[in-house]
Amino acid sequence: MSDDEQVAPEYPPILPMRDRAAVIDRILAERLETVIPEIMRETGTAMWIVTAREYFEDPVIATMLDAESMHARRRTILVFFDPGDGRSVERLTVSRYGLGKLFQPSWDPADEPDQWRAVADIIADRDPATIAINTSDLTAFADGLTLSQYNAMLTALPEAYRQRIVSGETLSLRWLESRSTEELAIYPGIVRLAHALIEEAFSRKVITPGETTTNDVVWWYRQQLAELGLDTWFQPSVGIQRRGATGMLEGEVVIQPGDLLWTDFGITYLRLNTDTQHLAYVLKPGETAAPEGLTRGLAASNRVQDILRASFQTGRSGNEVLALARQQALSEGLNPSIYSHPIGFHGHGAGTAIGFWDNQNGDPRGNYHIRPHTTWSIELTSHNAVPEWDGQVVDFRTEEDAFFDGSTVRFLDGRQTNLTLISSEP
Structure with missing residues (x-):
């Protein structure tokens, strides 16, 4: 990094697609391991749920897909849970498809056909004090949860957990802005x-x-x-x-x-x-x-x-x-x-x-x-x-x-x- 710009610079080497994918996945893995724990603890968030439907990606989830997952598939739900005491943040995917081994698959439709019920079970098992979702009046970057998905989630959750829902606005901004x-x-x-x-x-x-x-x-x-x-x-x-x-x-x-x-x-x-x-x-x-x-x-x-x-x-x-x-x-x-x-x-x-x-x-x-x-x-x-x-x-x-x-x-x-x-x- 420098204040001085090179005059008439040559093009830096441009990677072939396979190598690009490797770089993207390596960076994503680094970010999930470092940025996610930092911002969840910075904001005091116990659980963060990010969801999107195919071709209608939440701005956050679009940056969390691996290089071979070009879109959310059907409905992709990601769950981050911080168990506290310095333990590692869990990264779960409640979807039919894995995501480059970066998230632990946590839903078997044969056992529980209702995807949102599976999310409710994960929440109940972990009993988080707060549940962040991506809704914001100010910024589109943190407003990716659609009304239909919000309603479906609320329907599946017991009332006690509905009261713990908070906005993931700061989480979304911190994830996206942090390099x-x-x-x-x-x-x-x-x-x-x-x-x-x-x-x-x-x-x-x-x-x-x-x-x-x-x-x-x-x-x-x-x-x-x-x-x-x-x-x-x-x-x-x-x-x-x-x-x-x-x-x-x-x-x-x-x-x-x-x-x-x-x-x-x-x-x-x-x-x-x-x-x-x-x-x-x-x-x-x-x-x-x-x-x-x-x-x-x-x-x-x-x-x-x-x-x-x-x-x-x-x-x-x-x-x-x-x-x-x-x-x-x-x-x-x-x-x-x-x-x-x-x-x-x-x-x-x-x-x-x-x-x-x-x-x-x-x-x-x-x-x-x-x-x-x-x-x-x-x-x-x-x-x-x-x-x-x-x-x-x-x-x-x-x-x-x-x-x-x-x-x-x-x-x-x-x-x-x-x-x-x-x-x-x-």
Whole structure:
């Protein structure tokens, strides 16, 4: 991890599918052994029940399936039970199919045809003080239990156990936001791969000024990912800011010399996601560098990044971090907009929000507290007048993925500090 981003990096090796599955399963086994006991004891949860039906996976259960279990089968129910006294957390599956030997099969339909009755028996045998289920008014990440499954569960449970049901909101968020040792070992390489793709997109290999449109670059991304056997979690964006033009130009707009290009691009690989925004300048004939005003604009956004990173502190809410960072940036004469978010299993990941592009004040989604061992998309912009463009105000959007260890925020594969330059000549 470093603040320095490698210029025009080569693609890291991309694993064949069998090797990918082995990595995914190894990481999942590590997470189940380490993260689950930690978060259950942190929240004082005795039992956690996660359930989903085929093709309608709870956000949590989707990350607990092994690499060969692409969906929940029929109805998949996972039960975690902490017996206390430092003993190992039990991991049970109440379903017709095993899950990569990571959960103990605990239901024989021949003995008990009713699946939810089998769950009730497991609960009665262990008598947990609390039973967490995934329901939440605030976040979709912890709201995966459907009404029909909830009703079926309640019908099977004696009244005494119904009174012990609690929300698994914090458990769900903690499971999804926590990064394991091995995830952190591979994450920088995944971000490096995304950076390499962006560098290639912003080059003469892909862009011929005067001919190539922004949509051409968007669909180059999609085609390149398909050929590499990778995926993206959102449609890539490519836009132009141009002297004398208002706003961001996108679509079938031809890229011209003198344009400031912007891209928003992310990949999904080994169940982890990236989210990056970079800027490039198309040199005019005879130019060897971008106008100084554009260079200073990117430097201003880099400064806002530093201010935001310095505002992170374990236990602070996203709203508190936003307020502190904005106060400092404004005091330095910057014109920022901050809208950063967690990243990991999901591109817009579980955890607290740090601002929104359309709301720079507090938000209920920013009340959750920042935890260590979490990964973040440091997403923001600063608006700056460019003298060489007759004082036109330009939006210097930037986004880089980073890790918070509890003390400092470090970029996973550096950050852009210099505009990528694209020659207008062959």
